[in-house]
Amino acid sequence: MSADEEQLDSEQPTAPYLDAIVGFGFRGPGRFNVPGHKGGQGADPGLRQAIGDDALMLDVPADIHGVDIGVYPSPYQRAERLAAEAYGARRSWFLTNGATQGNHALCLALAPLGTRVVAQRNSHASVVDGLVLSGGIPSFVHPEYDAERGTAHGVTPEALAAVLAATPDARAAFIVSPTYYGMAADIEACARVAHDAGVALIVDQSWGAHFGFHPDLPPSALHCGADAVLTSTHKLAGSLTQSAILHLGNSDRVDEARLARAIRITRSTSPNSLLLASLDAARRQLAVHGEQLLHETLGALPVAREKLRSIEGVGLLDDALVGQPGIAAYDPLRVVLDVRGTGRTGLELRDGLRQSYDDHIELATQSTMVFIIGMGETEATLLRMAGDVEEVVERMRRPGERTLPILAPVEPPVMAVPPREAFLGDAEQVPVEDAVGRISCESIAGYPPGIPAILPGERLTAEIARYLRETLDSGGRLHGSSDPDFRSIHVLRES
Numbered sequence: 001m002s003a004d005e006e007q008l009d010s011e012q013p014t015a016p017y018l019d020a021i022v023g024f025g026f027r028g029p030g031r032f033n034v035p036g037h038k039g040g041q042g043a044d045p046g047l048r049q050a051i052g053d054d055a056l057m058l059d060v061p062a063d064i065h066g067v068d069i070g071v072y073p074s075p076y077q078r079a080e081r082l083a084a085e086a087y088g089a090r091r092s093w094f095l096t097n098g099a100t101q102g103n104h105a106l107c108l109a110l111a112p113l114g115t116r117v118v119a120q121r122n123s124h125a126s127v128v129d130g131l132v133l134s135g136g137i138p139s140f141v142h143p144e145y146d147a148e149r150g151t152a153h154g155v156t157p158e159a160l161a162a163v164l165a166a167t168p169d170a171r172a173a174f175i176v177s178p179t180y181y182g183m184a185a186d187i188e189a190c191a192r193v194a195h196d197a198g199v200a201l202i203v204d205q206s207w208g209a210h211f212g213f214h215p216d217l218p219p220s221a222l223h224c225g226a227d228a229v230l231t232s233t234h235k236l237a238g239s240l241t242q243s244a245i246l247h248l249g250n251s252d253r254v255d256e257a258r259l260a261r262a263i264r265i266t267r268s269t270s271p272n273s274l275l276l277a278s279l280d281a282a283r284r285q286l287a288v289h290g291e292q293l294l295h296e297t298l299g300a301l302p303v304a305r306e307k308l309r310s311i312e313g314v315g316l317l318d319d320a321l322v323g324q325p326g327i328a329a330y331d332p333l334r335v336v337l338d339v340r341g342t343g344r345t346g347l348e349l350r351d352g353l354r355q356s357y358d359d360h361i362e363l364a365t366q367s368t369m370v371f372i373i374g375m376g377e378t379e380a381t382l383l384r385m386a387g388d389v390e391e392v393v394e395r396m397r398r399p400g401e402r403t404l405p406i407l408a409p410v411e412p413p414v415m416a417v418p419p420r421e422a423f424l425g426d427a428e429q430v431p432v433e434d435a436v437g438r439i440s441c442e443s444i445a446g447y448p449p450g451i452p453a454i455l456p457g458e459r460l461t462a463e464i465a466r467y468l469r470e471t472l473d474s475g476g477r478l479h480g481s482s483d484p485d486f487r488s489i490h491v492l493r494e495s
């Protein structure tokens with residue numbers, strides 16, 4: 001079959017699951033099952049008004065004939081198959097508890113009790129949470145770190161190879177690409193390194209669900225040899241918040257049945273149909289119109305970038321960084337500003353943007369601001385954003401001053417016991433100053449940038465305590481800390 005004929009035969013312009021719930025929800029079926037709002041009539045009038053009866057009618061439970069059971073392949077199965085086809089996966093699973101669920105399932109499938117895996121140290125918290133659930137033990141590979149700006153990038157293949165060589169019993173390697181800042185790692189080389197070491201490469205591509213759908217974007221990890229890839233589809237690819245897709249690569253390094261089992265136990269028995277339908281629709285849009293929509297955004301961006309670049313004291317982190325260790329490609333759908341030269345922190349400027357313009361950005365650190373750009377953005381919207389930034393910076397700038405980043409701890413903490421043992425162990429709450437040297441039961445990330453500084457099982461150091469305190473004092477937040485003020489922390493009781 002020629003490529004043209006294949007194109008004509010494609011089912012990508014269909015959305016079978018979305019169509020099936022529309023067919024069921026709107027035909028007026030007798031609804032003597034859950035949900036109790038019965039498609040609207042039993043719902044609070046305020047909710048009906050807010051989200052509309054259409055959304056309530058499409059809130060369809062699992063096990064409905066013609067939707068996910070009764071015909072084979074069911075519309076639900078066809079929808080997941082179309083996702084696999086669009087992404088180039090062997091199999092894809094729709095997730096309704098975000099990429100978080102995907103990391104939990106991957107850990108349960110690949111890092112069972114007492115086994116070792118290699119994991120990127122600045123992985124999302126859900127990776128170590130997954131190891132708490134599974135009982136797996138991490139050996140960490142550290143990402144490249146830009147100490148000038150306080151930003152972490154990807155891992156290098158060399159760093160991955162070194163940790164794998166030191167961890168001969170590792171079963172899999174978990175890495176993140178792209179980062180929050182849109183920097184993608186060299187996945188092809190990382191896959192080669194992992195496969196040479198006899199392990200599967202798992203890529204958390206949560207921030208790159210759109211990769212592979214336009215030639216000017218970094219390639220999808222699935223096309224670079226990764227054995228499983230997680231896409232947080234709601235982040236940039238248009239599905240509803242909390243929906244994501246987990247893809248199995250085209251190798252047999254990850255046991256499909258084991259992964260399917262792990263997904264089942266991390267999933268509600270009542271997955272939300274609106275989330276599932278949004279994944280089916282987002283896949284259709286990406287597969288059918290993604291390239292054009294991305295083309296529109298890529299065409300609209302340069303003028304806004306130029307305007308941002310012209311603001312005194314503001315720099316852009318972009319494709320100029322490609323080629324540095326840990327950065328093999330850059331996602332232009334992230335506008336990342338280096339604001340050190342303004343004498344203001346990214347957090348202060350973020351607040352200024354919100355207060356003056358009701359503009360809300362994805363991430364601000366001491367030295368950076370991250371703007372998420374979507375598909376089909378217009379030049380007008382992006383230029384307005386650049387104008388808002390320009391005005392706020394002009395007004396708030398502190399001439400002659402330079403913002404210093406809060407530096408992440410240099411010395412990596414020692415993992416004294418597996419995360420599961422610490423998380424589930426006999427904990428006591430002690431003042432932070434008394435906890436230095438003790439084993440943390442908590443995973444605490446300074447937000448921004450959301451990377452855990454201390455994990456369950458690691459010994460707290462004075463430097464980590466200092467870093468978390470500085471993050472709080474500079475207007476940041478702590479994720480995962482049982483004491484939001486970080487005066488105390490849970491540590492393992494010493495026997």
Ligand SMILES: Cc1ncc(COP(=O)(O)O)c(C=O)c1O
Binds near residue numbers: 098123124232
């Ligand atoms: C790299 C990475 N992986 C996983 C997640 C979790 O994604 P979700 O919010 O879809 O559960 C995030 C969230 O920010 C993330 O940054």
